[in-house]
Amino acid sequence: MKILFFSAKPYDKQFFDVYNRPHGFEIEYLETHLGPHIANAVDGQEAVCVFVNDKVNAEVIAILAEKGVKVIALRCAGFNNVDLEAARMHGIRVCRVPEYSPEAVAEHTVAMLLTLVRKTHKAYNRVREQNFSLNGLLGFNLHGKTIGVVGTGKIGGAFCRIMKGFGCKVLAYDLYPNHELQQAGIEYQPLEEVLRSADVISLHCPLNPATHYLINESTLTMMKPGVTLINTSRGGLINTAHAIEALKSKHLANLAIDVYEQEEKLFFKDLSESIIEDDTIQRLMSFPNVLVTAHQAFFTEEALTEIAKVTLQNIDRLLHGQEPEQAGAVLI
Numbered sequence: 001m002k003i004l005f006f007s008a009k010p011y012d013k014q015f016f017d018v019y020n021r022p023h024g025f026e027i028e029y030l031e032t033h034l035g036p037h038i039a040n041a042v043d044g045q046e047a048v049c050v051f052v053n054d055k056v057n058a059e060v061i062a063i064l065a066e067k068g069v070k071v072i073a074l075r076c077a078g079f080n081n082v083d084l085e086a087a088r089m090h091g092i093r094v095c096r097v098p099e100y101s102p103e104a105v106a107e108h109t110v111a112m113l114l115t116l117v118r119k120t121h122k123a124y125n126r127v128r129e130q131n132f133s134l135n136g137l138l139g140f141n142l143h144g145k146t147i148g149v150v151g152t153g154k155i156g157g158a159f160c161r162i163m164k165g166f167g168c169k170v171l172a173y174d175l176y177p178n179h180e181l182q183q184a185g186i187e188y189q190p191l192e193e194v195l196r197s198a199d200v201i202s203l204h205c206p207l208n209p210a211t212h213y214l215i216n217e218s219t220l221t222m223m224k225p226g227v228t229l230i231n232t233s234r235g236g237l238i239n240t241a242h243a244i245e246a247l248k249s250k251h252l253a254n255l256a257i258d259v260y261e262q263e264e265k266l267f268f269k270d271l272s273e274s275i276i277e278d279d280t281i282q283r284l285m286s287f288p289n290v291l292v293t294a295h296q297a298f299f300t301e302e303a304l305t306e307i308a309k310v311t312l313q314n315i316d317r318l319l320h321g322q323e324p325e326q327a328g329a330v331l332i
């Protein structure tokens with residue numbers, strides 16, 4: 001049985017080749033994103049394996065179906081880039097890795113938060129230039145601060161627990177409050193209340209029509225002046241133009257993003273010799289109080305191991321008429 005990978009990087013091959021041994025799939029790795037321009041590259045593969053920025057829309061799915069693809073396997077948790085209804089119509093099964101390492105993403109969120117509030121990104125560069133002055137590096141304690149968490153699923157829940165350990169007050173908003181988190185001292189409030197009260201707001205809900213531009217001019221205005229905002233979920237949760245205005249007015253004091261709404265043209269690529277045409281990301285990166293990482297939060301050994309193991313198991317089971325083991329792995 002054959003699988004065609006899209007958006008494949010050397011680290012994907014490194015992990016998938018190891019965990020493919022018991023399965024024995026014939027894997028071909030393509031570096032290019034999946035989209036209508038390349039869907040025809042499928043040649044006898046029963047499964048395609050895609051990542052966060054592959055475009056798996058109705059047009060692509062129709063081509064995949066014509067080519068005989070039976071399974072679309074996402075090697076990630078989020079699935080906002082797949083037209084599930086089109087897959088259903090064409091009888092293609094779609095699976096994902098719902099839980100590979102929530103701690104990987106939650107810990108990266110904490111890393112970004114600490115970097116911004118203690119300015120370690122600036123200190124790192126400064127000390128390398130033998131500048132040992134502390135001027136301009138004044139930070140603030142997280143202990144005692146109020147952290148607002150939007151979306152308390154696997155990643156948001158892990159982040160809540162870590163912030164509790166820092167001695168923070170944690171307020172949360174989710175459509176479905178989690179009783180275990182409540183017992184651990186996390187307080188659920190309506191979204192507006194969380195936005196109004198928090199010193200730090202971290203986004204962990206999925207991107208869907210209800211959450212698109214959840215952070216916009218109106219919700220930014222609700223936030224405390226001097227708020228710190230972190231997004232390690234999906235870029236489309238934030239209206240970037242509105243966030244830039246809030247940064248310029250200093251209402252938003254710090255912004256950390258691991259995801260960006262136009263990221264598919266930039267992230268996972270080395271563009272160091274290129275001219276970046278996206279003025280919005282250039283403007284964002286010009287702020288001293290904005291930290292950007294390129295969709296890196298998942299990128300740990302533990303997470304990549306789990307992603308490779310579970311993705312291949314999902315494909316194996318679906319191609320053999322069985323259901324994947326992990327709850328939530330099957331989308332269609």
Ligand code: NAD
Pocket residue numbers: 077078098099102105150151152153154155156173174175176204205206207210211232233234258259295296297298299
């Ligand atoms: P999850 O499904 O376990 O949790 C999502 C939570 O959001 C659920 O509790 C759900 O009830 C809640 N939710 C849904 N709609 C909401 C709304 N309108 N308002 C508030 N809460 C809402 O998912 P997860 O594994 O915790 O992942 C969260 C997101 O993180 C994913 O959707 C994905 O986009 C993103 N992610 C990013 C990376 C990365 O590397 N940066 C890696 C993995 C996942």
